[in-house]
Amino acid sequence: MIKQVMTDERVQAGLAFIEADHDRAIEEQKEIVLVEAPTFHEENRAADYARRLTELGLVDVHIDPFGNVLGRRPGKGQGPVVLLEAHLDTVFPFGTNVTPVEKDGRTYAPGICDDTRGLAANLSVIRALDHAGIETQGDIIFAGTTREEGMGGMSGMRDLLQSHPEIAATISIDGAGVDSIVYQATxxxxxxxxxxxxxxxxxxxxxxxxxxxxxxxxxxxxxxxxxxxxxxxxxxxxxxxxxxxxxxxxxxxxxxxxxxxxxxxxxxxxxxxxxxxxxxxxxxxxxxxxxxxxxxxxxxxxxxPAGTQPADSVIVQAAWQATEALGITPRLSAGGCTNTNMPVSMGIPAVALGRGGKEGGIHSLGEWFDPTGTYRCPQKSFLLLIALAGLHGVTQPLIAPRVQA
Ligand SMILES: [Zn+2]
CATH class of the missing domain: 3.30.70.360 (Alpha-Beta Plaits)
Structure with a gap:
């Protein structure tokens, strides 16, 4: 399913674009980390992210009643609505020194990875879709979600899905590594x-x-x-x-x-x-x-809520193939406590994919990120989104629409 998508010249151009866009995405990551967003207080980061989504030309960019930021990239119609998201909140209280410090090829800043990296990587995906002139069959919704961490208990994602019954599949960018696929919900x-x-x-x-x-x-x-x-x-x-x-x-x-x-x-x-x-x-x-x-x-x-979906389900297999297509050996994670819990418990196909790069000290003041090769994270999202939503005139969507328009 991914192979056919890969044969398209525009897709190849998009993948090349994302690699070239690497430095810009890293710069954005370092900008976003400066906007503090403790769980339950994501307003400033939501506003910042809404501005970025608007500048990238998404339509209907708005902050929903639950604090989530959403923007839509319309497809050609009749396809499934697919969500790509990362969470806005961090575990750090207001007043934490979040200024990035560069040392030995690493960037140190509380929250630099979790989940600022996911937010920045997803912006690179939007640019690539536009640069390459990709037309998907289904709409793609890009979102920054609230209340993922701690006592937030992924409730931002729950609220987003409950208020958008048309979303037929979701991809969350969260967790370490470029190889990990979380498909279960602990x-x-x-x-x-x-x-x-x-x-x-x-x-x-x-x-x-x-x-x-x-x-x-x-x-x-x-x-x-x-x-x-x-x-x-x-x-x-x-x-x-x-x-x-x-x-x-x-x-x-x-x-x-x-x-x-x-x-x-x-x-x-x-x-x-x-x-x-x-x-x-x-x-x-x-x-x-x-x-x-x-x-x-x-x-x-x-x-x-807990939940599971078969390891051989379409979305897990597509995520597997998208990872392999980039020369990475995929790794199915056992269990998982991510935003993917919410769709999986609701029976919506979903995966959480790792942020790429190397990282450490997550949830500590010593959190660090080494961006080497991390562009493969947005490349993977790019491939998987196109496969799920369908490349207009080339491939059928892998997922059926959830609610017929
Ligand atoms: Zn996270």
Whole structure:
């Protein structure tokens, strides 16, 4: 499917253009990284990206009610609408020094890769499509999405897809490497669990059940659960706090737990066991002292759906071939927590492809990027977009339209 696209002269010209456009894309990456965009506060970067999409001639460029930036490159009609996106947000708070520093062939700046590189690479794809005069059958939507990281839980992508039911396939640019293809969706559930009791003097009120002891009992029960290795299912109690005074029986203890699974049903099963453990912690503590005075409450604070699609599905195979066509050995990632979770859980064909280049220190102040050969990331997106949307008059779209216009 990719081979036929590759035989077209315009496609070859577009690929050559992207290689020649490398330095410009890197410069844009260093400009975009300066526009700070902590998760839930992406407004400035969204405005900056909207301006760039407008300058590149996309139509209907706008910031949607969810903060996402979208622009459309119209196709010839009757084709599938395909999305190419990267996320706007970074894990760094306002005030972080994000000025790029060059050292030993690397560019250091918090957020320089994740996902600024994806945003910049996608701009290069737009220029190449125009430079080469590519006419696709379906429309292509280019987007910068909000709330991918942390407690954002990929909700920007969810909102974008729910408000655009016409999108028939998605490509996300995120993650390291030029070879990686993420096609599975590892689900996430986070809970905050709170134990409360009357509290009292450590000596004088001895005999009262303790919220800290109850939390510890629950954590011990959780720690003994053995989830299956396949589908990979994981958990950790990642935060814990409680008490206010060393000479007091605590009034409160809180812990937070992160649970993940490559399979939604398995995640449901684990979640049910975890909730039983939350409750049992309080029950055991109260039983120990013979007093029903510790209570437990819990709240689901993040829910990212799981999902999967066959490794031999059209989009995964096309991504594989596009990667190979550029002389790279593709690598199918096991699991994945990317914006691709949302389309995959909704049954929309989707892949997340690596940003290219070399990178390290992701999510740390020491984040760095080595751009050597990174133009192959936008080249791959370029090929895959054309194949999915169809090259007008040359190849049929690989994906069917989701909603007939
Ligand atoms: Zn990312």
């Amino acid at each position: 689900g996430i559930r986070n809970y905050s669990v709170t134990y409360q009791g009357p509290g009292g003097h450590a000596y004088g009120a001895f005999g009262l059940p303790s919220p800290i002891h109850a939390a510890a009992r629950a954590v011990t029960l959780l720690g003994d659960i053995r989830p299956p290795a396949t589908p990979k299912t994981t958990f950790t109690v990642s935060l814990i706090e409680g008490g206010h005074q060393i000479h007091a029986i605590a009034q409160q203890a809180v812990f937070k737990i992160n649970m993940r699974s490559d399979d939604g049903a398995e995640l449901d099963r684990f979640e049910a066991m975890a909730i039983a453990a939350f409750e049992q912690g309080a029950a055991l503590e109260n039983a120990r002292w013979g007093r029903e005075e510790v209570t437990v409450s819990y709240e689901k604070i993040l829910d990212v």
